[in-house]
Amino acid sequence: MASKPITLQTESRGKRIPKLPPDTSIYVQGSTCDLYDRLSKETGLSASRLRITCDGKPVPNDKKITVGSAGLGSGSKIQVKDLGPQIAWRTVFVIEYLGPLLIHPLFYFLRPYIYTGANSPPSTLQTLSCITITLHFIKRELETLFVHRFSNATMPARNIFKNSAHYWVLSGLLIAYFTYSPTSITAGKGSPLLTYAGLALYAIGELANLNTHLVLRNLRSPGGTERGVPRGLGFDWVTCPNYLFETMAWVGILMINRSWSTAVFLVVAGVQMAAWAKKKEGRYRKESGGKYQKKRFAMVPGVW
Structure with missing residues (x-):
């Protein structure tokens, strides 16, 4: 039986990101790269422009690191920063x-x-x-x-x-x-x-x-x-x-x-x-x- 996706709370870090939703869903077994891609689609910004952190710790954009191993779980709050044009x-x-x-x-x-x-x-x-x-x-x-x-x-x-x-x-x-x-x-x-x-x-x-x-x-x-x-x-x-x-x-x-x-x-x-x-x-x-x-x-x- 496939696991259900978890919900992450999101907030802008620094300059406000207009299209950033208040929360996003992702599978805990999915990669952090998937998380970046999802937020990229939701915000309309390229994944390379985004930096995600949780409690001050960076969440890397990596295909080999899962959402769960990055310390994220249901209800976790992540901060998303727009790094500007790349x-x-x-x-x-x-x-x-x-x-x-x-x-x-x-x-x-x-x-x-x-x-x-x-x-x-x-x-x-x-x-x-x-x-x-x-x-x-x-x-x-x-x-x-x-x-x-x-x-x-x-x-x-x-x-x-x-x-x-x-x-x-x-x-x-x-x-x-x-x-x-x-x-x-x-x-x-x-x-x-x-x-x-x-x-x-x-x-x-x-x-x-x-x-x-x-x-x-x-x-x-x-x-x-x-x-x-x-x-x-x-x-x-x-x-x-x-x-x-x-x-x-x-x-x-x-x-x-x-x-x-x-x-x-x-x-x-x-x-x-x-x-x-x-x-x-x-x-x-x-x-x-x-x-x-x-x-x-x-x-x-x-x-x-």
Whole structure:
């Protein structure tokens, strides 16, 4: 005999949701994903815009978690919040990386129109800077489109401007303006040994970073949100070798162009990645338990 559905009391959290009914019915054996879909139909808002909580605890939108195991029963009161217009994370990353991907070639090829006295051809170091940075962001775009699998489908659309500023302003305008200037240190010849070492470090960092992303991709099924325990190159050293190798690639670019603007971006990005790595270490320990081998360092061996 099939069980009867339970009734959940609903209320808006924050801004009032006009079409939110005072209650909704759902089977206790049904998934919390079903609950989100039901409320989506009732409110006319996409499920990605909704956040459900009960007594301050989040109710995840997950096909593998039942309504009952989420602590909901007949008469439970849930709070429903409208997160506002959403944008797909994949779209966010494409827009973020598009900035520097366009800005660097524009500054490189339009040097005579941007800088006074930029009549001579760009230096070898300026050319290498443009090539390495452009290839880096082409790689990031291709990984976004064909490699990454996201645990969260969307984010608030209003955050796109804040998220894009890091790439469009710091790795785009800041680095480009001071790298392709005729008065930049990059306009000189520099040390061939340092340049070759930078190119080698850049290539190793980019290839190792790609390998890490492929390992992480294979831990999650298409459309899934599960988190596995990653193993492979770099994962025995630190929690997030993708951030380690990303940093290596940018150190290589810094060795090529010697620009203080690149150093500024590297420091800002490094601090942010270090914070993300520390949070991910805590998440691995919490979610994977004994399956996860705790790491002493989150991002840089012997340092952090």
